[in-house]
Amino acid sequence: MIVFKNIKKIYPNGTVALKGINLQIDDGEFVFITGPSGAGKSTIIHLLTCEDFATEGKLTVSGTNLKRLSHRQIPKYRRKIGVVFQDFRLIPNLNVYDNVAFAMRVVGRGGRVVKERVNTVLEIVGLTHKSSVFPEQLSGGEQQRVALARAIVNSPEIIIADEPTGNVDPEMSIEIMKLLSSINKNGITVLVVTHEQRLVKAFKKREIRLNSGHIEFDTEEESHRSDETGDSQSAENDNQPRRRSIRYRKEVSEDD
Amino acid sequence: MIDSFLFLVKSAFKSIFKNWLLTIGSISVLTICLLTLGSSILLFENVNLFIDKVGDESQVVIFLDEKLSVDDINQIHQQLLQIQNIKNINYESKEIAMQKYLESMGENAELFSDITSDVLRNSFIFNVKDLSKFEQTMFEIEKIEGIARIRERREVIERIRDISKIVLMLAIAIIAIFIIISILIITNTVKTSVFSRRIEINIMKYVGATDFFVQMPYFIEGIIIGILAGILALVFTYFAYNEIFAPIIKDFGLFAPLSINGKLFSFAVFYIIAGAVIGIVGSVFPVKKYLNV
Ligand SMILES: Nc1ncnc2c1ncn2[C@@H]1O[C@H](COP(=O)(O)OP(=O)(O)OP(=O)(O)O)[C@@H](O)[C@H]1O
Ligand SMILES: [Mg+2]
Numbered sequence: 001m002i003v004f005k006n007i008k009k010i011y012p013n014g015t016v017a018l019k020g021i022n023l024q025i026d027d028g029e030f031v032f033i034t035g036p037s038g039a040g041k042s043t044i045i046h047l048l049t050c051e052d053f054a055t056e057g058k059l060t061v062s063g064t065n066l067k068r069l070s071h072r073q074i075p076k077y078r079r080k081i082g083v084v085f086q087d088f089r090l091i092p093n094l095n096v097y098d099n100v101a102f103a104m105r106v107v108g109r110g111g112r113v114v115k116e117r118v119n120t121v122l123e124i125v126g127l128t129h130k131s132s133v134f135p136e137q138l139s140g141g142e143q144q145r146v147a148l149a150r151a152i153v154n155s156p157e158i159i160i161a162d163e164p165t166g167n168v169d170p171e172m173s174i175e176i177m178k179l180l181s182s183i184n185k186n187g188i189t190v191l192v193v194t195h196e197q198r199l200v201k202a203f204k205k206r207e208i209r210l211n212s213g214h215i216e217f218d219t220e221e222e223s224h225r226s227d228e229t230g231d232s233q234s235a236e237n238d239n240q241p242r243r244r245s246i247r248y249r250k251e252v253s254e255d256d
Numbered sequence: 257m258i259d260s261f262l263f264l265v266k267s268a269f270k271s272i273f274k275n276w277l278l279t280i281g282s283i284s285v286l287t288i289c290l291l292t293l294g295s296s297i298l299l300f301e302n303v304n305l306f307i308d309k310v311g312d313e314s315q316v317v318i319f320l321d322e323k324l325s326v327d328d329i330n331q332i333h334q335q336l337l338q339i340q341n342i343k344n345i346n347y348e349s350k351e352i353a354m355q356k357y358l359e360s361m362g363e364n365a366e367l368f369s370d371i372t373s374d375v376l377r378n379s380f381i382f383n384v385k386d387l388s389k390f391e392q393t394m395f396e397i398e399k400i401e402g403i404a405r406i407r408e409r410r411e412v413i414e415r416i417r418d419i420s421k422i423v424l425m426l427a428i429a430i431i432a433i434f435i436i437i438s439i440l441i442i443t444n445t446v447k448t449s450v451f452s453r454r455i456e457i458n459i460m461k462y463v464g465a466t467d468f469f470v471q472m473p474y475f476i477e478g479i480i481i482g483i484l485a486g487i488l489a490l491v492f493t494y495f496a497y498n499e500i501f502a503p504i505i506k507d508f509g510l511f512a513p514l515s516i517n518g519k520l521f522s523f524a525v526f527y528i529i530a531g532a533v534i535g536i537v538g539s540v541f542p543v544k545k546y547l548n549v
Contacts, residue, residue: 049462071467078464091456102456106465110259154463 001026002048002158002189007057009043009213017043019213020057025191027062027157030184032200033193035210041193044210045162048191049083050074062157079107082151084161088143090135096122096146097131103150121149125179141172148179158189165196177203264469268476271449278445279481285441286485286534287492289434290527294493296427301514302505303420309511313413314384316342318397319377319405328402329378335400341393342382350376377404384410435534442481442538446474450542457543474539482535486528493523 004023010016017040025031033041046052047059050066059066062080069077090099097118104114122128125145135143144164151159161180165173177192177199184190194200200207209216272279320329329347336345348356353376384390390410397406450457460470497516505513516523 075461075464075466078462081464083462089455089459091459102459103463105260105263106460106469107463108260108469110263150459150463 003060005058007054007059010055017213027189028187030190030205032205032207033191034200034207039210040213041210042162045160048160049081079154080157082156082159084147084151084164086163086166088147090143090146092135095132095134096127099146100150100153103153117153121153125149140168141175144168144176152183159183160191162193173199264472265476267473271477275445275449278448282442282445282481283485286438286531287488289438290485290489290531291492292434293431294489305514306511307413307416313410314387316384317379317381317407318403319379321402321404324402332400332402336380339396341385341389343385345380345382348379348381350378438534439538442535443542446539447542471543474543475536478535478539479532482531483528486531489527490524
């Protein structure tokens with residue numbers, strides 16, 4: 001469970017990026033974070049990955065208060081999170097297989113476990129046949145699927161994707177979202193930052209819209225929004241609107 | 257564990273070969289730096305050896321006029337005994353001096369076989385007790401009549417010491433400059449390889465690699481550069497010293513230079529440790545900067 005309690009973020013240059021965010025994301029949820037440029041979406045992501053810390057307020061992830069993490073504890077914490085970027089960030093001189101395996105090797109894993117796990121995740125993203133291809137020979141969509149495979153290879157609890165479809169063509173965007181959605185079905189919490197209302201509409205998931213540092217709306221709070229609008233255009237087969245009660249993971253009791 | 261270690265070492269070698277030109281540059285500068293360090297040490301060992309050889313700086317020899325009679329010599333001996341600040345007064349006749357000289361020439365002695373002891377003088381040899389009163393004592397001795405020449409090494413030795421102090425200071429300055437240059441060049445080499453791998457480092461941070469794991473390949477790179485430079489410096493030192501420096505000293509016939517053959521192991525250890533330490537210092541800073549993702 002991710003809990004934002006009155007989170008404020010003021011950058012050293014005085015920019016107020018978040019003006020008191022209160023938010024709860026349960027384990028196993030799929031959440032879109034939307035909003036105009038400069039709304040504070042990436043700032044939220046950076047706080048979750050411990051690249052940066054809140055100026056005020058309390059942010060807890062699975063009961064861990066992120067501000068209390070010591071420098072040495074941060075790597076361990078990050079292993080619970082898989083991150084996907086708009087620009088893919090694949091290592092150009094490593095092939096698809098090694099790009100994914102890299103994420104395991106650098107956290108000290110080796111041997112047969114790596115081989116098995118990497119092959120499994122490449123199968124999930126449908127790129128087994130491209131294992132030995134280098135990133136520059138792949139389309140944007142394929143590159144993002146490799147990045148997705150890398151993000152899940154260490155079995156994280158949460159996947160965070162900042163504009164994952166920003167550099168991917170429209171059909172492929174749907175594919176990426178479907179993949180994220182199926183990853184989510186396996187119990188992994190997924191946070192997706194996106195500009196594309198088209199995708200948000202198609203997937204009927206919780207949407208948190210930010211605007212200049214505060215939450216403009218959160219579909220979770222205005223309950224049944226997706227039921228009432230009755231949007232029939234869904235890319236998913238099971239367009240059952242998700243409810244708060246759906247649980248993929250055992251509830252982690254919040255300590256404090 | 258072994259997998260991780262191999263992965264790290266492999267990463268280090270990859271980056272060494274990728275930036276081979278810079279690696280060679282780093283190794284060269286570090287080698288020069290270590291050579292300066294080693295040469296200074298050898299120079300000082302030899303200066304000390306030379307000073308030992310030249311003799312005790314408290315020793316003074318007075319050579320006597322040729323015309324003096326035995327009585328006159330005894331007279332001078334008495335006068336010397338009166339002087340408070342000297343000890344171990346010994347008389348050395350010119351015959352004994354000649355014998356000693358021939359002995360010191362060893363094999364070459366026959367070359368001098370037709371020279372008689374008459375070219376030499378009778379002398380008194382003694383030591384000055386308190387060197388701080390050296391000048392006063394010499395002043396008293398100079399008043400004694402019948403002395404042809406006084407030989408004292410104090411001044412010479414002091415000059416050698418002064419010069420070696422200046423050389424030492426210069427050497428330390430040069431070594432310091434070379435160490436700084438080495439560190440800067442290694443830092444730049446590693447910076448280049450860190451830069452060319454910034455995506456890797458960035459990904460490592462995001463997937464939760466420890467700082468240790470991120471830094472390790474560069475650390476190993478620094479150590480490898482250091483060790484290679486250490487080995488090169490050792491080889492250079494060995495040949496330059498044994499083939500160039502030592503023969504020159506021998507030719508001058510001043511003294512037998514220090515032998516380094518028995519000290520090679522110490523030199524190897526010293527060079528490799530010094531090289532590795534400089535390599536590590538140079539490789540740690542640039543990565544630190546990129547660690548704060
Ligand atoms: N490192 C920083 N230093 C100072 N100000 C920053 C920094 N990062 C972001 N900001 C500012 O904070 C605000 C929120 O930025 P953020 O990157 O979170 O926006 P965003 O919602 O991700 O926008 P976009 O959709 O363009 O990516 C903006 O006004 C931005 O200029
Ligand atoms: Mg952003």
